[in-house]
Amino acid sequence: TPLMRRLPKRGFTNYPFKxxxxxxxxxxxxxxxxxxxxxxxxxxxxxxxxxxxxxxILGGGEISNAVEVQADMFSATAIKKIESAGGKAIYL
Numbered sequence: 001t002p003l004m005r006r007l008p009k010r011g012f013t014n015y016p017f018k019x020x021x022x023x024x025x026x027x028x029x030x031x032x033x034x035x036x037x038x039x040x041x042x043x044x045x046x047x048x049x050x051x052x053x054x055x056x057i058l059g060g061g062e063i064s065n066a067v068e069v070q071a072d073m074f075s076a077t078a079i080k081k082i083e084s085a086g087g088k089a090i091y092l
Contacts, residue, residue: 021073022048026081027061029069038070039092057082057089 024047029037032045039055042048048055057069059077066086074082079089 020053022050022053022055023058024048024055024071025058025060026063026078029057029067030061030063030065030085033065034067036068036070039072063087 024042028047032041034041039048039051042055043051054072056073056075057071057078058075059081063081063085067082068088068090069082070090070092072092074089074091082089
């Protein structure tokens with residue numbers, strides 16, 4: 001058998017230090033049709049499952065209504081889209 005099959009597999013694993021983040025796109029927020037959205041609202045709507053994990057808003061989709069969004073993290077495109085629609089991106 002070849003040498004590579006005889007040797008044990010070894011390598012790097014970052015699993016114990018992995019950072020889990022819950023992701024929500026801007027397009028989903030615009031579908032909610034609310035003026036103020038925070039993590040608790042997202043949990044009630046069933047968009048985000050876990051209250052103890054941080055929430056990051058990403059810039060996927062389009063937003064047209066002015067929304068005040070509170071979250072742990074935002075991408076640069078998400079902030080740009082929220083503010084161009086007349087809303088606010090507030091860090092927790």
